[in-house]
Structure formats: C-alpha cells, structure tokens
Amino acid sequence: MTRAIAGYSTLANGRGVYGQATAANGAGVQGGTNQGNAFGLWGFNTSASGTGSNGAGNNQISTYLTAGSGGSFSGLYTGVFGFVSSITIDPSSGGLFQDEFDNQWDVAHWDGFGYYKIIGPGAVSTIVEDINNQKVVMHCTETPENLFEDYGTGQLVNGRVTIAIDPTFAKNILVDEQHPLKVFVQLEGDCNGVYVTNKSAHSFEVVELQSGLSNTLFSYSIVATRGSETYTAPNGQTRTARYDRRFEKAPQVKQRASLKAELNH
Known part of the structure; x- marks a missing residue:
C-alpha cells in the first residue's frame, strides 16, 4: 500500500494524523480524488466493536455506539445532513x-x-x-394509494345536514370523477338510516332515508387521494409532485x- 503521508499512534487518545484550521472556510484535513472507485476520505476500524468514522459538530461531545458502527456523527441539532x-x-x-x-x-x-x-x-x-x-x-x-384521512362528528337536523370539510384538509386533497371522496358514517342513535350525497372536496351531505326527520348524532371518517404539491427552487425552477398513483x-x-x-x- 502506497502512502503520500502516513501517521501512526499507539497512545491512548492519540492521533495518527492531526490537522487544525483556524480561519474561515478552512479544513483541518482534506482528502480528494477524481476516480469513481476511489474515496476522498476513508475511515475504518478493524476491531469487532470499532467505529469506522467519527464526526462531531456544534462543539458537541462525540457520541458513538459501544458495539461499533460504520460511522458515528453527533450534532446539537442535526446528527447527519x-x-x-x-x-x-x-x-x-x-x-x-x-x-x-x-x-x-x-x-x-x-x-x-x-x-x-x-x-x-x-x-x-x-x-x-x-x-x-x-x-x-x-x-x-x-x-x-396515497391517501389522506380525517374524522369528525355531526348531527342530523330534521333528517339532513351538510358537513363542511376542514379547509386545510380540502386544500391538500384531489377529488374528481377518477378520485372520488369516500365517506363512512356511523350512526349513534335510532333513525331510518342515512346516505351520503353531494360530495366534493369542500363538503358532503348526510340525508336520512325514507324522508326521515330525526336529529340523530353520528360520527364519520373521510378518505381522499392526496393532492399534488409544487416546490420552487432558489433559481425559480419548479417541481410538481403528484400522488394520484396506485x-x-x-x-x-x-x-x-x-x-x-x-x-x-
């Protein structure tokens, strides 16, 4: 094995190679390569309980697994980025x-x-x-499918009621002929039964069967396809993520x- 620089230490807490930078944008040690099957930096440990590479940022104490790992990284807010x-x-x-x-x-x-x-x-x-x-x-x-789900309660008023869907939930779902809103109603009292109609991304209507006029309580869940989202990069280029696949x-x-x-x- 050919080395441009070699360092070796047998001391506890010793360093085979030590580098320090005190200026902005400096680096204590830098390694680089222009080969696809080479490595800018390579850390390894031949001990069965060793850690290959260890890094600590934000002036933190280095934390690692006692059983060892390929790499261990510590930070105050983010361990790995x-x-x-x-x-x-x-x-x-x-x-x-x-x-x-x-x-x-x-x-x-x-x-x-x-x-x-x-x-x-x-x-x-x-x-x-x-x-x-x-x-x-x-x-x-x-x-x-990629679905969003919400839950709620309602009450019939003389046999019918319109339930408004939470505006934030409605903003983030896709409802059309190919992606209908699914509504599941559980009655919590006696009545003739109900059906759901006039479904949209913003509301749905619960109606009692046989022209009933009860004021029965109920709970419900709604399921809808997740809507698309558009992201904008700093250079103004956009990317739209679609979630209407199966x-x-x-x-x-x-x-x-x-x-x-x-x-x-």
Missing part, C-alpha cells in the same frame, strides 16, 4: 441504506413524479408503553461493491 443538489436527475435520494438481502431504504426519495419521506421494505411503526410500562410496537395501515414501481436497488481495509504499519 445530506443534500441533493440536482433538480433534473430522476430518481434521487438524500440517503440510501442497504442490507445483504438486497433490501434498500431510500430517504428523501424523488422518483420523478412524487416525494417519499422513506420508501423501503418492512413496516412503518411506532413504540408505545403497555400497561406494565414495557415498550411495545404499533403499526401503521398502508394502502396501494402500486407505482418501487426504486431499483443500487449496485454496490466491497473493499476490505487493513492496517499496514
């Missing part, structure tokens, strides 16, 4: 994770049509405490290569 500079290349992702089973998780993913916070295999889950204060898992319901194609797994690092003194 990723930025995608292209607004013309599809697809793109702010972060990418893979495992040996060719599973891939894309973070801040753009597929040319819409944005995804995180897209990948597995479940979308959260953690809560059970009655014994033990941590347990709850899961999200997932659908073939079973869209998943991101392709990116190719990977492996290279083992060894300590040679």
Whole structure:
C-alpha cells in the first residue's frame, strides 16, 4: 500500500494524523480524488466493536455506539445532513441504506413524479408503553394509494345536514370523477338510516332515508387521494409532485461493491 503521508499512534487518545484550521472556510484535513472507485476520505476500524468514522459538530461531545458502527456523527441539532443538489436527475435520494438481502431504504426519495419521506421494505411503526410500562410496537395501515384521512362528528337536523370539510384538509386533497371522496358514517342513535350525497372536496351531505326527520348524532371518517404539491427552487425552477398513483414501481436497488481495509504499519 502506497502512502503520500502516513501517521501512526499507539497512545491512548492519540492521533495518527492531526490537522487544525483556524480561519474561515478552512479544513483541518482534506482528502480528494477524481476516480469513481476511489474515496476522498476513508475511515475504518478493524476491531469487532470499532467505529469506522467519527464526526462531531456544534462543539458537541462525540457520541458513538459501544458495539461499533460504520460511522458515528453527533450534532446539537442535526446528527447527519445530506443534500441533493440536482433538480433534473430522476430518481434521487438524500440517503440510501442497504442490507445483504438486497433490501434498500431510500430517504428523501424523488422518483420523478412524487416525494417519499422513506420508501423501503418492512413496516412503518411506532413504540408505545403497555400497561406494565414495557415498550411495545404499533403499526401503521398502508394502502396501494396515497391517501389522506380525517374524522369528525355531526348531527342530523330534521333528517339532513351538510358537513363542511376542514379547509386545510380540502386544500391538500384531489377529488374528481377518477378520485372520488369516500365517506363512512356511523350512526349513534335510532333513525331510518342515512346516505351520503353531494360530495366534493369542500363538503358532503348526510340525508336520512325514507324522508326521515330525526336529529340523530353520528360520527364519520373521510378518505381522499392526496393532492399534488409544487416546490420552487432558489433559481425559480419548479417541481410538481403528484400522488394520484396506485402500486407505482418501487426504486431499483443500487449496485454496490466491497473493499476490505487493513492496517499496514
């Protein structure tokens, strides 16, 4: 292995190579390359519980996993930051994770049509405490379409009522012949039954059957397709994200290569 500069330390808290910059826009250590299969900086650790690279910002104490990891980064507000500079290349992702089973998780993913916070295999889950204060898992319901849902209560007045949809919810949904609003009503009292009519992105009407005139309470849920969103870059270029698709194609797994690092003194 050829080295332009080599450093080595056997001391506790020692540094094989140390660099410091005290001026604005300076760098204590800089590495670079113009080769696709080379690395500007390469950090590795041959210990089974070691950390390959460690970085700390915002004058923070460095925090790392005692079991080790490929990289550990600490910050006061943001531990890791990723930025995608292209607004013309599809697809793109702010972060990418893979495992040996060719599973891939894309973070801040753009597929040319819409944005995804995180897209990948597995479940979308959260953690809560059970009655014994033990941590347990709850899961999200997932659908073939990108849907928004809202809930509410209402009351018939002489057999009918118009329910206004929350304006913020209405602004962010798509309702037309191909993407109708879905309304599910649960009666909370005795009446002849009801039906839903005059559905739009802004309201719907609940009417009692057989020309009934009751004042029955009810609860409801509404489901609608998520509407499109337009984003504007600092240079004025726009990008519109559409969410009116069903079973869209998943991101392709990116190719990977492996290279083992060894300590040679």
